[in-house]
Amino acid sequence: MKEVVLKADKLNKYFYEPTKFQVLKNISFEVKKGEFVSIVGKSGCGKSTLLYLLSTMDTDYEGTISMTGEKLTGKSKNDLAKFRNEHIGFVFQFHYLLPEFTVLQNVMIPALKLGKFSKKEIEEQALAKLALLGMEEHAHKLSSRLSGGQQQRVAIARALINNPTIIMGDEPTGNLDKKNTQNVFEILKNLSQTYHQTIIAVTHDTDFAQNSDRIIEMSDGEIINGESAK
Amino acid sequence: MKLAFQIAITQLLAKLSQTIVAMLGVTFGIGMFIGMISLMKGLNGFTDDLAMATTPHIRIYNDVKLERTPLLEEIFPNQMNLVHHQKPKNERKDLKNGFQIVNYIKNDPRVLGVSPQLSTQVFYNYGVVQLNGTISGVDILQEDKMFDLQGKIKAGGLQELIPPNDCILIGKGLAKKLNAKVGDRVTITTPQGYTMKLKVVGIFQMGIGAIDDIKSYANIATVQKIMQKDSRFITEVSVKMKNIKESGVVAKEYSKLFDYKAEDWETANATILVGKVFRDILTFAVSFTLLVVAGFGIYNILNMTIYNKMKDIAILKATGFTSGDVVRIFMVQSILIGLVGSVAGLLMGFGLASWLASIPVDFGDAFSLTRLPVSFDPTYYYIGVIFGITTTALAGYLPSRKAGKIDPIQILRG
Structure with missing residues (x-):
């Protein structure tokens, strides 16, 4: 039995604009260490909303979320920011690198924020992560000079820099062409299999979902399939 | 704090032209303030000096004494005396x-x-x-x-x-x-x-x-x-x-x-004194107006600068930066803009004052004036710098606090 890293218990969320509307209905599930989970469903089914709850960035919900045994619900924003910094790595649909910084700096920033290692060690780690993603030769370029696929790979390296408990992806391949989609998926799959990295990704891409370990399917704010692990 | 400083500097240098425009906003505000006040103070000072040039304190x-007791009163104090249109004594x-x-x-x-x-x-x-x-x-x-x-x-x-x-x-x-x-x-x-x-x-x-x-x-x-x-x-x-x-x-x-x-x-010079008070009121009103206008300009520029960085703020917050970190980053930027802009403003103000002081004027023989009188009183330079830095700090703090509180999801969702 593998250890549970993420536990969502009876999550309910409402939108109040324009009228009161329940986006998430009584959602409960667990994610085990090393699992590669895809959350799928039609637009508006609440899958991105769910991911943002799990990411700790959205705190306006009912129910509880725990990660690595630590209850996150009810913590202060600053504590959550610290927790995010250490335990969660993000990959967004639109790469979202800081355009004024070099690739290497972009990867290093979350680690510098965490402040666990010296700058020199962090630089070595960042270069190692970039090498893992085949991006070390671009390390000293400005991030805005890279192509979309390259930027997404840098974003994954940034997500990995603090060796997070979970990597969360919001449509990580949503903005990429087929070749780059394939490429990014291979990287995530590799991370999951080789390094037992836990990954949760929201996606529209059925191929992407089919090839992951587990699919959580949502519809109208409820999980209709994949509540428990295979 | 060191990281916030590094991020702040990198962002300032990366958008150098934008940074310079923001600094120039401060520079012009402070420079014009100092230039105008130097001229006003110089002109006022000249008028005052002129008035005091030959006036003893x-x-x-x-004094010719008109009110003196008529002699008659002194001799016959208990009698009804009547003296018409008394003249002064020699x-x-x-x-x-x-x-x-x-x-x-x-x-x-x-x-x-x-x-x-x-x-x-x-x-x-x-x-x-x-x-x-x-x-x-x-x-x-x-x-x-x-x-x-x-x-x-x-x-x-x-x-x-x-x-x-x-x-x-x-x-x-x-x-x-x-x-x-x-x-x-x-x-x-x-x-x-x-x-x-x-x-x-x-x-x-x-x-x-x-x-x-x-x-x-x-x-x-x-x-x-x-x-x-x-x-x-x-x-x-x-x-x-x-x-x-x-x-x-x-x-x-x-x-x-x-x-x-x-x-x-x-x-002896009541009218001159009233004139001086009026001129001082005018100087105060003008300097206050200049500073308010400059302050609003500075606020606008910093507000825009920070607004343009919303996406970056969202990323930083998503990767674990707190709202305090965000405020620190933008405060560093604001204060740097304020500091460099104000110092440049001092130089500009001094340059402006020096230029004004070099303008030849001719008011004829009545006034011994060949150049515009300009004051180089350092007080206004201190006021300029202190104002420039506090305004930028404040103008940076308000929008950065707002930016720090922003919900990253709203930005990241687009």
Whole structure:
């Protein structure tokens, strides 16, 4: 039995604009260490909303979320920011690198924020992560000079820099062409299999979902399939 | 904090042109403030100096006394007396024991300088023309100490006035009318009919036409001779205080002590004083307006700068930066913009003031003014820098606090 890293218990969320509307209905599930989970469903089914709850960035919900045994619900924003910094790595649909910084700096920033290692060690780690993603030769370029696929790979390296408990992806391949989609998926799959990295990704891409370990399917704010692990 | 500083610097340098525009916003605000205030202060200061150039802080003289008890009242105090349109008595206009008064005042620690003098009306004779004017007998060294005569001498010098020679120092306008140069002799006549020839040893210019056109200085003894009075005869004592604000109090004190009229400059120049107060109010209003306008400009620029960075803020927050970190990053940027912009503003203000001070002006002979008067009082430079930095800090703090509180999801979702 593998250890549970993420536990969502009876999550309910409402939108109040324009009228009161329940986006998430009584959602409960667990994610085990090393699992590669895809959350799928039609637009508006609440899958991105769910991911943002799990990411700790959205705190306006009912129910509880725990990660690595630590209850996150009810913590202060600053504590959550610290927790995010250490335990969660993000990959967004639109790469979202800081355009004024070099690739290497972009990867290093979350680690510098965490402040666990010296700058020199962090630089070595960042270069190692970039090498893992085949991006070390671009390390000293400005991030805005890279192509979309390259930027997404840098974003994954940034997500990995603090060796997070979970990597969360919001449509990580949503903005990429087929070749780059394939490429990014291979990287995530590799991370999951080789390094037992836990990954949760929201996606529209059925191929992407089919090839992951587990699919959580949502519809109208409820999980209709994949509540428990295979 | 070090990380926030690094991020702040990198962002500032990456968008260098934007940073420079923001800094220039501060620079122009502060620079214009300093430039304008320097000019206003310079002009005001010039007007004030002009007014004070020949005005002693306290003047002690023997005022014509109109209100005296009729003699009749003194002799028959218990009787009903009626005296119509009483005239002043023929009294000597001098200060008895005037030199004692001077010696007493000289020892007053509040006093900078004291000068005895006597003045009389005279006619300057130029061919058949007689020009009306006044001549003052003064202790020229004391007078110089109090009113910086040396600085106002345009030709010749004032040393020859120290011994009681028959020498005279005349105003520039008067010299022009008399066509007199240093070394020439002018003839003067008193209203009593006494005529004397005096050698011109210097020409001065106070910058006020009303003085330069009529006034001349001579040794006290010379004027006593012209007026045919004894060597103790002086008509007034001028006093210059160390602190001009004490004039009123000290004047009252002297008035009581010497039993002569002691008039302080504020009473004598009430209109000038009101004008000064009005000019100060105007200066304050203008500087306040300039600072408010500059402040709003700075606020707008920083607000825009931070608004443009919303996406970056969202990323930073998603990767674990707290709202405090975000505020720190933008505060560093704001303060740097404020600091560099303000210092550049000082230089610009100084440049502007220097340029204004180099503009030649010509107000004719009435004023001894060749360039625009500009103040280089450092006070306004301090105000400029302090204002520039506090405004940018505040203008940076408000939007960055708002940005720190922003929900990253709203930005990341697009």
